[in-house]
Amino acid sequence: MSDENLDLSRRDALRNLGITLTLTTAGAGVVSAQDAAHVHHLVTQEKTAGPYQPKCFNPHEYATLRRLSELIMPADEHSKSAIEAGAPEFIDLLASRNDELAHIYTGGLAWLDQEIERRHGSTFLAAAPEQQTAMLDLIAYRKNESPELGPGIRFFAWVRNMVVDAYFTSKIGMDYLGFMGNGAMSHFSVPQAAIDYALKRSPLA
Amino acid sequence: MLQIIRSPKVYDVVVIGSGAGGGTAVHVLTSMGMNVALLEAGPMLHPQKDFKEHVLPYEVDHRGAGEHAELYFGRQQWGYFSAPNGYWDINGEPYTVAPGNEFRWFRSRILGGRTNHYGRISLRFSDYDFKPYSTDGLGDDWPVTYDEIAPYYDKAEEFIGVTGTKEGLRTAPDGKFLPPIAPRVHEVLVQKACQRLNIPCIPSRMAMLTKSIHGRAACHYCGQCGRGCRTASAYSSSQAQIFPAMKTGRLEVFTGAMARELVTDPNTGKVTAVNYVDKATRTDQQIRCRAVVLGASACESARLLLNSKSSRHPNGLANSSGVVGRYLTDSVGFGLSGYIPALEGLPRHNSDGIGGMHVYIPWWLFDKKDKEFPRGYHVEIGGGFHMPQLGSFHGVCRKHEGYGQVLKEAVLKGYGCTVGFAGRGEMIPNEHSYCEIDPDRVDAYGIPVLRFHFRWSEHEIRQARHMRETFTQIIETMGGRVLGLANPERESEGISTGGTIIHEAGTIRMGDDPRKSALNKYSQTHDVRNLFVADAAPFVSQPDKNVTLSIIAFSWRMSEHLAEEMRKGNV
Known part of the structure; x- marks a missing residue:
């Protein structure tokens, strides 16, 4: 599969993310959100290098x-x-x-x-x-x-x-x-505290 | 004379279209030893490159607006991050809509078709869905019963992987399910509200792998199935069926291949070849075969038959009944959103899960006699802490107005507090809804295009009204308030625009009587023994259960029948 659009560092990070995924399917909870964050961090770093020069506005x-x-x-x-x-x-x-x-x-x-x-x-x-x-x-x-x-x-x-x-x-x-998604998890669950919080505030308690 | 380049090889079967129907046919036929050629009008799919899974908006300089800010001018066809597999308009491939009618035709042009991104809601039709006329005197009965197709639903579910629980409901037959997935917070509230209202709300039945099967990895719960899944943990025909079939050596895939017409032998009347345009070179090619399976999508398959005219088939191939293109249906769509104050300040957590709902509402009033409309609908539920996207908070901006700290806090306060309800109901086929060849227009390849006629009847309009009442009741029972239409660009005040739910069906219907139907109960054309249909075109009605699982089940059964008949020398 060709990945020519991705730079090397990001490609490696994505590959690592893939490996983590397959190795931890039997584990519990969030396993590789950190890896995902690492990928995003790399991209952000590249983008913020040097001050932005406006292309349209004076x-x-x-x-x-x-x-x-x-x-x-x-x-x-x-x-x-x-x-x-x-x-x-x-x-x-x-x-x-x-x-x-x-x-x-x-x-x-x-x-x-x-x-x-x-x-x-x-x-x-x-x-x-x-x-x-x-x-x-x-x-x-x-x-x-x-x-x-x-x-x-x-x-x-x-x-x-x-x-x-x-x-x-x-x-x-x-x-x-407080967005916490876009990770990779081996198991999906919902915190009971969150369910209780919403139920208590609703007319359905 | 036009130069047509003929393939030297004669394939057992040419399959046209690579979505759920074509992909399943390819899978079953190659596994039964057939040599198959697959024609796809779009390019090859490269999941690692084409799927934008896990990409956050800020990793792209335009953040999802498109290279030329298309999103802000309504010119982006489908979200930038979505799998690149479908369009409302395709350059060079127009269609027309008859004056006074409204219809939108979503088409896909890539290996795997719409299965790369679709919602993956996988519902069996019920026993009564095959007997609509016997049940209420409207439409026609199918030539197939639930008991006949049930073993193929089993095969389909076991192969693609479908979540679910056994509920014993007649309106939502149980199947061979993978483990269900836990409901999100808003879904727990919806379930409780439904309990009060005496409406069932059960774990959803979705083609995502809560457990690894057939060498496909289990889901990693990023909720981005609509972008395409690099690990193939959500079903797509491309990854689950076609790529593996390519490895058998019995499948050859022709991409960029737009079928122009089916060629028949004037003496035997059988199909001998498919003429197609190679889009890259705009040259006409011919591929020879012993049988053809159409899986190009309900309307595209009908178009191909209507365009395959000969002296022996003046109304188009397999159309001695005149029904090809008729009985076009789409699901009845209506969506409403509610704001739920109980969700304000909800402790943050990852609510991604599988892409789409974890619970849904199956039809619950089948036995009610005094309804104002026939048939029924199911309800799909949306909500949670979605990844923020361009446009996610335009609603807050419009409603709240202002600027500064108060606006910032208003966005924070409302984040994750919206719950959406989408009804998907049964449309009764009617004489005003059909597609035909437009005599005045051809596409960029010279192929005559379709002209659509579409009209809802009072049945559907009353059903959509019932959806509005139900959703309002549920939202209010949750302590919420109704915000408005969930999909204003695709729904008018009362009901969706025809075609926009993307469930077209019925245009090459099956039946026992060759005068009133084009296909027999095995989706084989009455007129041409070696011609079969694998998409939703054969469906006699449009039950309130999204068609894909049934496309797979019927294509599976059709493919086994075709292989068996070919072995016996009957095709």
Whole structure:
């Protein structure tokens, strides 16, 4: 079987994962989730080598997108923000490969600057944090739909969907949610404590 | 004159299509010593390369959106991570839908066909499913009884491996099961709710190996069966049947081979060869044989017969009855999701298990006399801590709106709290639902394409309404609230779009009367002795049990019959 699309280190790791699987079918519990994690770790390492160079947006647009990303999915005491989760480069990369998407973003970012300039006399990036959030409070809700805000509301829905997508499909976002799957187990079982927890909170107890 | 390149070799059997029906035919025929050629319109499958098992979204730079962000513009046909084996639209291979009708045709073009990714729900038809007309006066009875096919259900289950438990329910006959798999937390809640409502909810019957059999490794419970399984721990015809058959030396596989027509001898009326297009070179090839098995999928097999016209068969081959293409059915589909607050804050754990449900609801009102619709449905259940994907939380974004910490926490709070219910019900064949050759259109190979006609009747619409009421009741009994349609892109307000449940059947139906059916009870055509059908086309009705296990059982029986008849010199 040809594996030319996979690099050597990952291929070896996957092979090891396969071996672990066949050797431990008689064992108990989670056996090789660590191996799976090892594979993922290797790939992540390769991807994060060196700072990302935007392929679609100009430096001002990209900086604005970074600011929007952290406003939409900020850091807190449990996890980092959408910037660390790779949202700006995810959006830039896709926009560089799809003109329709690029136009949605370049148009939307320009609209945002024009609109906030009119209100506060500065670009979105240069505006004070309260001015930035006041602007988002207008365009983050469909109830504010008006001829004036319509383009911003539609643009923000795009950014929000894609930042949330990028956030929760990243390792940071998955850890925040507590996703524990994608492993390899010799046996499947469900913790009784989890069943009891849900039953007790339901009307079925 | 058109140059057709003829194979020097004459095969015992040419099998057209490599899914559940074709794969089973290949397995049984080669194991009985036949020399078989298998035609597949798509490429060879390479599981290690083609299956994206265990890949997390962030390991791919586009995270699953597709190289050109197709997902965000509704142009991605099937999830990026899914096995590369099927499409709603195929470049160069169109079909048409008659004005005023709605139908979508999902086709696969790869070795193994749809079995590389399908849901693997494996349900036996019940005794009464073979007697629909005798039961309620609608449709027609099958020429086969449950007792006749039961030994082949045994063989199918023992070979592919099906989880389950013996329940003694008439609506869900017991089989030869592998150990069941423990219910997930939300499934325990569904079971308890169903208990209150007097609805059965039993361990699911799925073609995943909870135990190693026939040299295939036991499941490793990553829940990603839909991506294709590199260890072949979920049944696919490619890995479980065709690859092993290739090793016998009695099977030759022709990929990129699109069947154009069946060639018959004008004197004997028997099929002597299959003409196909080699897609890579766009040259016409001919492969000679002593018998042909069609397993191209219900509609594609019908298309091939209708396109195989000759002076002796002016309406298409094996179609003296005129039924080929008629009686097209799909399952009735309706899905509803519920939000279950009891699951908020649920202690985290790995809930992957086998891909799909661990428990399901078989039909439970067979004996109820005053129903508003005939026949019944089963219910498939979804939920758990799924791997986050692009789009997983668009619903939260749309509903919650806003941004920042509150949105982040709203996603966290709702993660794993959605439970989905999908009804799969029986459609009664009707005169408005069929496929035929479109006289105005050919595909990129010059082969005339299918035109679809499809209409639900009141029977199905009332059934879908009953599904909505039932699912609402279950969700509310769990203390949840109804969110809305589970599959809005494939379901309208009341019922699925025809074809989108991907259970097409009935287009080359079997029966005892050659004037009203195309096949005898062994799926052998009445008109042509050495021509057989192995997919869901022979099925006289569309019981509320997904067709794949029955395709395997019927193909197995058909293949044994074919080999036996050939040995006796009757084919």
